[in-house]
Each structure stands twice: as structure tokens, then as C-alpha cells.
Amino acid sequence: MDTVISARDVGRVICQTCGNVALISEVRCPRCAHRLSSRDTLSEQKVWAWLIAGLIAYLPANTYPMLLTTQNFRTSESTIIGGVIDLFEHGSYAVAIIVFVASILIPVGKFVVIGYLAILTRKRHRTDPHRLLRYYEVVEFIGRWSMIDVFVVAILTALVQFDVLASINPGIAAVCFALSVVFTMLAAQSFDSRQIWDRLEDGFRHG
Amino acid sequence: MNPLNARRSSDQQGTYSSLIGCPVCDALYRLPVERSAEPSKCQRCGHRLTYGPSTALTWIVSLSVTNVALLFAVLFLPFLELRAGQFDNAVSVIDVVLGFSTGIMVPLALAVLAFILMLPLCRLLLVLYALTPAVLARRNLPGAQRALAWSFILKPWAMAEIFMLGVAVALVKLADLATISIGAAFWMFVVIVLLNAYQDTLSNRHSLWAALTWTR
Ligand SMILES: [Zn+2]
Ligand SMILES: [Zn+2]
Numbered sequence: 001m002d003t004v005i006s007a008r009d010v011g012r013v014i015c016q017t018c019g020n021v022a023l024i025s026e027v028r029c030p031r032c033a034h035r036l037s038s039r040d041t042l043s044e045q046k047v048w049a050w051l052i053a054g055l056i057a058y059l060p061a062n063t064y065p066m067l068l069t070t071q072n073f074r075t076s077e078s079t080i081i082g083g084v085i086d087l088f089e090h091g092s093y094a095v096a097i098i099v100f101v102a103s104i105l106i107p108v109g110k111f112v113v114i115g116y117l118a119i120l121t122r123k124r125h126r127t128d129p130h131r132l133l134r135y136y137e138v139v140e141f142i143g144r145w146s147m148i149d150v151f152v153v154a155i156l157t158a159l160v161q162f163d164v165l166a167s168i169n170p171g172i173a174a175v176c177f178a179l180s181v182v183f184t185m186l187a188a189q190s191f192d193s194r195q196i197w198d199r200l201e202d203g204f205r206h207g
Numbered sequence: 208m209n210p211l212n213a214r215r216s217s218d219q220q221g222t223y224s225s226l227i228g229c230p231v232c233d234a235l236y237r238l239p240v241e242r243s244a245e246p247s248k249c250q251r252c253g254h255r256l257t258y259g260p261s262t263a264l265t266w267i268v269s270l271s272v273t274n275v276a277l278l279f280a281v282l283f284l285p286f287l288e289l290r291a292g293q294f295d296n297a298v299s300v301i302d303v304v305l306g307f308s309t310g311i312m313v314p315l316a317l318a319v320l321a322f323i324l325m326l327p328l329c330r331l332l333l334v335l336y337a338l339t340p341a342v343l344a345r346r347n348l349p350g351a352q353r354a355l356a357w358s359f360i361l362k363p364w365a366m367a368e369i370f371m372l373g374v375a376v377a378l379v380k381l382a383d384l385a386t387i388s389i390g391a392a393f394w395m396f397v398v399i400v401l402l403n404a405y406q407d408t409l410s411n412r413h414s415l416w417a418a419l420t421w422t423r
Contacts, residue, residue: 004251006233014228014235017356019256019412021226021235031416032356038233087380095379098372133231133252144363147322151366151373154319156380158303159289159296159387166291166384175315182318185363194233197251 006197013038039192046190047118051111054183057176058107065171067153077171080104080149102148103177110146110184113139114191121195132196140188146181150174227413229254256413263409264418268342270406271331277395277402278328285390287374289381300324300392326365327403333358334410341418351419359412368400 007014011024017034029036040046065077078086080103087096113135120127153174160168227238229249236256238247247257281300288297300323308316337355340347348354378387 004232004234007228007235008233010235012226012228012235014230014233016230017359018352018416019228019230020416021228029356032352034356034360090383092379095376098376129232129252140363144366145369145372147366147369148373148376150315150319151323151370152377152380154303155287155374155377158298158305159287159377159381160384161296162291162294166294170312170315172311175311178315178318189363193231193252197232197234 006194008038039194039198040190043190043192043195044118044122047114047187050183050187050190051114051118054107054180054187055111057180057183058111061173061177061180064173064176066149066173066177067156068169068171070167070169072165079173080177083149099149099152102146106142106146107180107184110139110143110188114184114187117191117196121199124199124201126201129196129200133193136188136191136193136196143181143185143188146184147178150178150181227256229256255411258411258414263414264338265342267406267409267415268335268338270402270409271335271338274399274402274406275328275331275335277399278324278331281392281395281399282324284392284395286392286396287378287390288388289385290388291385294385297390300396322364322366323370324367326361327367327399330358330361330365333361337419338415347419355415355419362407367396367403371396371400 007021008024012021013024013026013036014021015029015032015034015036018029018032020029020031022029022031022036024038026036028034062080064079066080066083067078069076069078080099084096084100084103087093087099117132117136120132153170156168157170160166225237225239226235227247228235229252231254232249232252234249234251236250238257245257246255248255283299285297286300286303288295290296304316304320304323333354336348337351337358340351374393381387
């Protein structure tokens with residue numbers, strides 16, 4: 001079987017937005033006008049910058065309160081993990097698991113996987129590219145679902161507004177968490193999937 | 208099944224339009240005109256390159272029109288209503304967004320507004336702007352290509368379906384405290400999410416771009 005020829009080998013560049021094949025000398029895609037780059041040379045720096053920003057936002061998102069609940073003149077605060085525990089104690093196991101997965105498992109998993117991909121593809125590697133691509137696709141697809149807890153807070157805040165008798169208000173962690181999700185989505189988008197194959201050791205180029 | 212691999216020698220003179228590239232791994236292929244209507248995948252990473260003949264364009268445009276109409280209706284109809292004792296609070300989707308709109312929460316309110324309403328709406332309008340002339344066999348409007356490109360760029364940031372799962376979680380959390388009735392806008396939002404998902408299965412880059420190119 002022929003070895004696969006990359007667009008860069010023959011002086012072409014593939015538009016990441018529309019898939020058009022353009023000459024490598026062109027700055028913008030002739031079809032959709034989007035900026036072209038054969039390889040994103042700043043990819044690594046961008047990935048790390050967004051990832052670290054995401055991590056910095058994720059820590060206060062977990063330690064500060066997500067929800068401020070006022071009932072009969074008393075206000076109580078609950079964090080992300082506190083909300084999950086509350087749901088468990090109420091016996092809402094399915095919802096507790098959804099919130100746990102979306103707010104803790106997915107964000108932590110994302111930090112680990114994006115960091116792993118960025119470190120691994122810095123130099124030549126022998127890891128199965130299909131597995132790496134699978135990781136990348138999963139992170140890109142699932143990452144946005146973490147936003148669910150922010151939406152839950154928005155809905156609760158809007159619905160439960162009866163002054164001092166019963167009201168729910170968003171805590172500062174809601175802002176931090178939303179920022180963290182946005183930053184890690186940008187980190188995933190900054191990763192240049194083409195370098196998975198660029199840096200694959202020759203013996204492992206098996207199509 | 209696979210498009211022919213571009214060959215180094217012949218490619219130098221190869222015509223521009225017969226080449227097809229994989230945006231994921233940068234593999235380049237030569238796609239003979241007679242095979243451009245067949246589905247194909249990238250040999251190296253498995254990314255779908257073409258999806259076969261597409262008659263879906265008309266469907267995509269009519270689904271977009273429906274969704275825009277539903278989104279506008281959603282804005283003004285009651286979304287959820289909460290009753291607890293003598294209290295009664297009916298909220299629209301806009302109220303949900305404005306719940307955040309004090310002090311430091313204002314940027315968050317704007318972000319939520321964008322994620323659940325503005326960006327889904329923008330994507331629909333961009334698709335309509337780009338593809339309606341193609342469906343009507345007219346010339347493309349100026350910047351149609353740019354509009355279609357942006358509809359793909361915005362895709363990960365439109366989160367209507369995630370919002371609906373959030374609503375489900377919120378309903379469970381409140382189930383003990385109050386009676387909640389579901390308004391018309393709620394069901395419309397469900398329909399929007401389902402239609403959007405269906406539209407995404409119909410929309411694939413290659414055939415949409417091909418539709419734009421043919422009518423140019
Ligand atoms: Zn393009
Ligand atoms: Zn590929």
C-alpha cells in the first residue's frame with residue numbers, strides 16, 4: 001500500500017474550517033477566507049496557556065460556593081461536591097452521577113488527557129495514532145458538557161426567588177467554573193491533531 | 208472505497224479541485240470526479256471525507272427556518288412555573304438568563320445568553336444566509352462562504368442541548384421543595400434540540416461546501 005502523502009509534503013495546506021486544499025503560500029483560504037496554517041507552530045504554547053488558565057479557574061470553582069440557598073432567613077452555601085453529596089443523600093442517584101461526571105470527572109479527565117497529548121507529541125513517539133486521535137475526539141466532544149452545572153445554577157436562581165423565605169443565588173464558583181470550561185475547550189481546540197502523525201516514528205506509519 | 212492517494216509526481220500538475228485533504232491528519236488524496244459522489248474515509252485516521260450524494264440541502268434549510276421560528280416563540284412563552292404554598296413564579300428562558308444579572312454575575316449572564324440562545328440562533332441564520340440561494344438555484348449572496356465557515360466554527364459553543372439536560376437536573380433538585388409545571392416553551396426547546404441534532408447529522412462539510420461551489 002502507498003504511504004500516505006501529507007498536504008505539506010506537496011506544498012499544499014488543508015483549510016481547517018472548510019477542508020479546502022490550497023497552496024501552502026496562501027495566507028487565507030480562497031474559499032472561506034479563514035486563516036490558513038500548515039502546522040500551528042504556536043499550538044503547544046497555546047494549549048499549555050489555556051490549560052493552565054483552566055486549572056487556575058478550576059481550583060476556586062471547587063473551593064468556593066456554587067449556590068447560596070436562603071431558607072427562612074438562613075443562608076447556606078454549597079460547593080460542587082457538596083451539591084453532589086446532597087443529591088446522593090436525597091436518593092437521586094442518577095442525577096448525582098450526571099453532576100459528578102460533568103463537574104468533576106470530565107474536567108479532571110480533560111486536564112489529564114490534553115496534558116498527555118501535548119507532552120507526548122512534543123517529540124517523536126511510537127503510540128498508536130488512532131488511540132491518540134480517539135482521546136482527542138472524546139475530549140473535544142465531551143468537554144462542553146461540563147457546562148451543565150452552570151446552567152443548573154442559572155435555572156435554580158431564576159425559579160427560586162421568594163426573598164428571605166426561599167431563594168437561591170449563584171456563588172462565585174459558578175463564574176470560575178464557566179471560565180474553566182471555556183478555557184479547557186480553547187485548550188482542546190488549540191491542539192493541532194496533525195502533529196500526532198508528523199511525529200510518529202517511521203516504523204509505525206502503517207496507515 | 209478509498210479515494211486514490213495523491214502521487215508526488217502527478218500532483219505537481221494536478222488540478223486544484225480534484226484534490227481532497229483530511230483536516231485532521233493532513234493526508235492528501237486525489238479524488239477523481241466520477242468518484243466524488245461516493246462516501247469515503249481518510250485511510251490514515253478514518254475521518255470522513257465525503258458522505259455520498261446529498262439531497263439534504265433542502266431539508267437543512269427548511270429545518271433551519273423551523274428552528275428560527277421556534278427559537279423566537281421560546282423567548283416569549285413561559286418556560287417553567289414553580290409553585291410552593293402561596294408562592295408562584297413563572298419564568299421564560301430570558302428570565303433564566305437574567306437570574307445572573309447582578310454585579311459580578313453580569314458577564315456570566317451574557318455568556319449563558321450566548322450559549323443557549325444567541326449562538327444557536329446565529330448558526331441557524333448563517334446557514335440560511337449561505338444555503339438558501341443554493342436551494343433556490345440562485346447566485347450566492349456575498350460572503351456566503353464566510354457565513355458557512357462561521358456556522359462550523361461556532362458549533363461547539365452553541366449549547367442548547369446541554370442546557371436542556373441542566374433543566375432536567377434542576378427539576379430533580381427542586382422536586383421535593385415545590386410543584387413545577389412545564390410551559391409551552393419547554394417543549395418547544397426540546398423540539399429545537401432534536402431538530403438541531405437531526406440537522407447536524409445531515410450537515411457535513413463536504414456536501415455543503417460542494418453545494419456552495421456549484422452555484423457560484
Ligand atoms: Zn476554508
Ligand atoms: Zn486523516
